[in-house]
Amino acid sequence: MTTTVVFQEKQIPVYMQELNKKAMRKLEAILNQKWETGKQALKLCLATLISIEVIGSEATLHALTEHHTLTISLY
Numbered sequence: 001m002t003t004t005v006v007f008q009e010k011q012i013p014v015y016m017q018e019l020n021k022k023a024m025r026k027l028e029a030i031l032n033q034k035w036e037t038g039k040q041a042l043k044l045c046l047a048t049l050i051s052i053e054v055i056g057s058e059a060t061l062h063a064l065t066e067h068h069t070l071t072i073s074l075y
Contacts, residue, residue, distance in 0.1 A: 007031050007049065016054040026074045027052070027059055034072070045070045 001019055004011045005028055014027070034042050048064040057075045 005031070005052070008035070008046070010049075012049055012052055014052045014054060020054075023054060023057075023074055027054065030059075030072065030074060041068075042070060042072075044068055 001016055003014050003016070003019060003024070005014050005024065006012075007028075014024070016023070031046065035046055038046070045061050045063045045068045048068055049061055050064055051062045053060040053062065054074070057073060058071055059074055060069065060071045062069050
């Protein structure tokens with residue numbers, strides 16, 4: 001299933017097996033928190049974010065370059 005999340009005034013596609021509103025709310029909160037308090041590598045990934053893949057309790061953040069792709073825990 002594909003949905004979108006608005007982050008930094010961009011619509012980012014989010015791919016997940018089934019729609020989970022709790023996970024989506026948590027994802028949005030974590031993205032905003034990491035943008036404010038994250039380290040440089042995470043901020044670089046968020047600045048070039050092109051899609052997100054949620055599997056279970058983990059979200060893989062896909063950036064423009066494969067080198068900047070990261071996985072974060074939602075819970």
